[in-house]
Amino acid sequence: MDFHLLYGRSELRVTVPPSIKVREIVKHPMPILPDGDRPLRQAFAEPIGSKPLAELARGRDNACILICDITRPVPNGRILPPLIDTLIEAGIDRQRILILVATGLHRPNEGEELRELIGSDDIFSSIRIENHFARDREAHIDLGSTSGGIPIGIDRRFYEADLRLVTGLVEPHFMAGYSGGRKVVAPGVAYQDTILTFHTAQVLEHPCAANCVMAGNPLHQAQMEIVKRIGEIYAVNVVIDDKRRLGRVTFGEIEASHLAAVDFMRRYAEIDVERRYRTIVTSAGGYPLDRTYYQTVKGMVSPLDILEPGGTIIIASECSEGMGSREFVAAQQEFCRLGMDRFMRMLNGRDKALIDEWQTEMLVKPLRQGSIQLYTTNLSEQDLQKTGVAWIASLSEAIAASTSRHNDPDIAVIPEGPYVVPRFRPPD
Structure with a gap:
């Protein structure tokens, strides 16, 4: 089966074998206004x-x-x-x-x-x-x-x-x-x-x-x-x-x-989903949102309500402008150096945040619940070491590995990334 993810100004096509069962989570159909003023x-x-x-x-x-x-x-x-x-x-x-x-x-x-x-x-x-x-x-x-x-x-x-x-x-x-x-x-x-x-x-x-x-x-x-x-x-x-x-x-x-x-x-934009997933595949929303890793964090947070604890979020983001601001890079370096708990203790002791460190704080939220894997074609090896998440070279291979590791062939796919928010609503 094939599905597509927003990536930069276009889309990525991802192919998975028939043994993997894909649930695509997209916006409900919206009435469109006529062109013109x-x-x-x-x-x-x-x-x-x-x-x-x-x-x-x-x-x-x-x-x-x-x-x-x-x-x-x-x-x-x-x-x-x-x-x-x-x-x-x-x-x-x-x-x-x-x-x-x-x-x-x-x-x-x-x-x-x-x-x-x-x-x-x-x-x-x-x-x-x-x-x-x-x-x-x-x-x-x-x-x-x-x-x-x-x-x-x-x-x-x-x-x-x-x-x-x-x-x-x-x-x-x-x-x-x-x-x-x-x-x-x-x-x-x-x-x-x-x-x-x-x-x-x-x-x-x-x-x-x-x-x-x-x-x-x-x-x-x-x-x-x-x-x-x-x-x-x-x-x-x-x-x-x-x-x-x-x-x-x-x-x-x-x-x-x-x-x-x-x-x-x-x-x-709010989509009810009847179960949680151990493997979620999403995007950072495509251009212009996925120009930096800084903005990519939004796509990692959005599906948290349907992530099974210990599960894996696989996210695709072009990161065409790299990591983001120098302040965000500094926050990421501190996060990687201190680890999650010490980093959060440092932030909780402040009455005023440092510029852009809040995005690293938001990264902590999905990492508390599971693991994150990033597919991108524009970050250097040095930058990838500052992301705080794992880098993958192939979406298809990462999906196959995740479903095997979790012993669960069902995956949730969110092509539009943070523009769609799935909500866990178990059946009555």
Whole structure:
């Protein structure tokens, strides 16, 4: 039997013998919106919890639009043209519109990469586009602290804008429950101390800081406090299917429009599975998510609910840009040097995380439950030694070895990786 995994900009074909029984776990079929601007303009005209976009924009002096960085497959080329046209038609001068790339602590997006991110040559050449830099203290305004003591620093360009708009992709997120909405603000355009404080082990080890969980999620709760402290924000949230086609658009007040998109996405991305598996084969989601090993960790965490304790996760990730940031590499080196228990004791003793070490902390979660094997074609031997997991040269051979080792021919395959979250739901 053959199956396919998302890998880079294409797919990997994997062949297994008939003796191995494959259960593919994919999104439920999603209704697809028609091409063109109409679905976007309809969402702008029929908002959730706010006035229509044209009314909101009328009389405003300027606007700041947040967009996700290159690590998210947001269809900006489809969202931004009708969004900006609506602002201009309502009277905001083109020169007074800023697109701000919500990088969080990721690197900036520039040059041809920025053009690809924007997805429209007309927007790229006619609208001011800038990156957020979380480490620049003077670029942020101090808004006090959350009830949990998290300092709130927000990019001045966004906070001081007359009309604040957020665009985002709603998908399962392994810490915040679901991405999109408030997450594009914090950590998207937050100061580094804000980001480092709500990424501590005390927050991320909470049982509700998990995929598809928002009720009681301390990260989500902190994000909502932050957006409420900022004040008036409106959001465009989109949902896409496994072919990256648009399935839903919501516009309106940031919390209400986000929750509506989340409610829609739950029906398609959360998949009930009646048993657990000793062998799970998955991907890191393909391009652009699998450009680094840093992002690959998301695909390791997503299937945990259906992993039999002691089982094996086999994951394919292109890692075309290598490991990720130098801070993440340093965290991985410490993890490999100290081991799981000592590494976690070190993190639990901090009241502020180090940059990007939280991704290594999330790697600990699947390693507590089983083993991980990585297939990639772009990490050096030196880098592979820093991954903290085993490297495999062949997916087919690794699958055969795992089913033999566990004496179980049944495997679960998740072609789309972290964009799908299987839930263990035994039959009644």
